[in-house]
Structures are given as C-alpha cells and as structure tokens.
Amino acid sequence: MTRKERYAFVLDYFKQHAPNAETELIYDNPYQLLVAVILSAQCTDKRVNMTTPAIFEEYPDVEALSHATFDELFPLIRSISYPNNKTKHLIGMAKMVVDKFHGEIPMTVEELVELPGVGRKTANVITSVVDNQPNMAVDTHVFRVAARIGLTLNATTPLATEKQLLEFIPKELVHIAHHWLILHGRYICIARTPKCDECGLKPVCKYYQKNVKPGVKAIG
DNA sequence: ATCCCGAGGG
DNA sequence: CCCTCTGGAT
Numbered sequence: 001m002t003r004k005e006r007y008a009f010v011l012d013y014f015k016q017h018a019p020n021a022e023t024e025l026i027y028d029n030p031y032q033l034l035v036a037v038i039l040s041a042q043c044t045d046k047r048v049n050m051t052t053p054a055i056f057e058e059y060p061d062v063e064a065l066s067h068a069t070f071d072e073l074f075p076l077i078r079s080i081s082y083p084n085n086k087t088k089h090l091i092g093m094a095k096m097v098v099d100k101f102h103g104e105i106p107m108t109v110e111e112l113v114e115l116p117g118v119g120r121k122t123a124n125v126i127t128s129v130v131d132n133q134p135n136m137a138v139d140t141h142v143f144r145v146a147a148r149i150g151l152t153l154n155a156t157t158p159l160a161t162e163k164q165l166l167e168f169i170p171k172e173l174v175h176i177a178h179h180w181l182i183l184h185g186r187y188i189c190i191a192r193t194p195k196c197d198e199c200g201l202k203p204v205c206k207y208y209q210k211n212v213k214p215g216v217k218a219i220g
Numbered sequence: 221a222t223c224c225c226g227a228g229g230g
Numbered sequence: 231c232c233c234t235c236t237g238g239a240t
Contacts, residue, residue: 025225041226047238082235085227119227139225158226182225191223 006150006204007168011177013200019183026052030105030130031062037125038089038117042081051080062103065094089117107131121158128178134171136178138162141185148189148207 001009023045027033035055039048054076059065065073068091077083077090093115097105106112107130112123124137136142138158146152146161151168155161169177188195194207202208 037225038227040224042224042236044224044239047224079237081224081237082226083237085235089227117227121226125225137225141225178225186225 001204003150003153003168009204010149010151010201011169011173014177014180014184017200019180019187021179021183022187023049025049028056030107030126031065032056033129034093034105034118034122034126035065035090037122038093039077039080039086041086047080051076059094062094062097062105065090066098068094086117092116093118105130107133109135120162124162128175132175134166134174136162136165136169136174138165139182140191141189142178142181144191145181145185145189148194149201149205 025033025036025040025045026049027036032052036048036052039051055073058072058076059068070087070091073091074083074087077087080086096115097103100114101111105126106115107127109120109123109127112118112126113120118126121137121139124135127133128135128137138146138161142165143155143158143161146165147155152161152164155164165177166174184199184201188199194212196202196205196208196212199205199208202213
C-alpha cells in the first residue's frame with residue numbers, strides 16, 4: 001500500500017465516520033480564541049470554558065488585557081494548568097499585540113509565534129480557524145495518531161509531522177482533517193491503551209499490526 | 221497513577 | 231535534545 005493510498009483510506013474513513021466533539025473552546029472573536037487556545041495547553045476544553053467568561057468580562061479586548069496586572073489576572077486562571085506561565089503569557093501577548101501590531105491580532109504564523117505563549121501549534125490553530133489558512137496544527141494527538149496509522153514516516157518532531165501531512169492532504173481538507181485527527185486521538189486512539197476494537201483504521205494502522213493484532217508479540 | 225488541542229528555557 | 235511549569239478529572 002502506497003502512502004497515497006493510505007491517506008485516501010484514512011480520509012475516506014473519517015468522511016464516513018466523522019468523530020463528534022463533546023466539548024470545544026467557546027469564543028466570539030480572534031482575541032477570545034487566542035486567549036482560549038493559550039489557556040488550553042495540558043488542559044481540557046471544558047475547564048478552559050469555565051474560566052474564559054470571567055476573563056472576557058473583565059478584559060473585553062486586547063487593550064484591556066494589556067493593562068491587566070499579574071495579581072488581577074492570576075486568580076481567574078488559578079484553576080488551570082500552569083497558571084503562572086499562562087498569566088504572564090496572556091499579559092505579555094496583549095502588550096505586544098497593542099505595541100507592535102497596533103491592537104490587531106496578527107494573522108500570519110510568523111507574526112503570531114512572536115507573541116509570548118504562542119508557539120507553532122497555537123499559531124496554526126489561529127490562522128486556520130480564523131482566516132481559513134490551510135495550516136495544520138500538530139499537537140500531541142495529531143502527532144501520535146499520524147504516526148500510528150502511517151500518515152507520517154519517521155517524523156520525530158511536530159514540524160516534520162506538519163510538513164508530511166500537508167504534503168498529502170488536499171488543501172480543502174486540511175482544516176477538517178486536523179479536527180478528525182484530534183478527535184480520533186482524544187476519544188479512540190488514546191495514548192496509553194487505544195480502543196482498537198472501536199477503530200476502523202486497523203487495516204492501515206502500524207500500531208495495531210505491531211502491538212495489538214492477535215498472534216503478534218507485543219512490543220510495548 | 222495518568223491524562224488533558226504546549227511553550228519557553230537550558 | 232532535555233527539562234520545567236502545574237491543576238483538576240478520572
């Protein structure tokens with residue numbers, strides 16, 4: 001099976017078995033999405049959604065957030081992973097947007113990654129969701145799932161995974177494919193003990209062939 | 221115990 | 231490349 005055929009099989013499978021999201025980040029504009037995505041690292045969307053309403057009420061735009069002090073913002077983020085870092089990142093991000101980008105959230109990956117707390121994954125999410133740019137955000141789910149089902153070959157970094165996926169996925173499907181991979185990784189192809197019995201991708205899955213398939217010795 | 225749509229610094 | 235940050239749900 002060629003890699004092209006493998007991609008065709010996977011994309012066709014997801015088209016017919018589109019995974020459903022239980023919770024997603026709630027936002028009304030690019031500013032709110034950026035804040036929510038920065039907060040979402042190592043944290044469930046559900047918990048992010050519990051904290052953002054208070055943040056958006058207190059700081060309705062980047063200008064307001066740029067004037068926040070650490071002690072004001074920290075309590076609103078306290079219940080999320082890495083509250084110290086995220087508080088600093090949010091304020092630093094807002095200050096830079098105001099000072100360097102005239103109060104407008106920049107909409108290129110190169111500019112976005114200049115912002116504190118914004119790495120390549122977050123920049124790809126913002127540009128693809130807000131501006132419909134065909135960019136692929138590679139988080140832990142996309143990285144793991146792509147490797148398991150053979151969409152990537154010897155990809156050891158998120159950037160390598162991103163490039164290989166973009167090479168084979170049609171531009172108009174990049175956005176939805178990203179969502180499919182995320183949700184498949186979150187609910188079926190989970191990190192520890194993937195639910196292979198619920199997965200129709202077994203025929204192309206290297207992980208299944210190697211570690212789960214009956215009669216084949218597990219490697220770990 | 222282990223997992224959640226990572227980023228920054230060494 | 232590695233490590234740290236760091237809270238809540240299951």
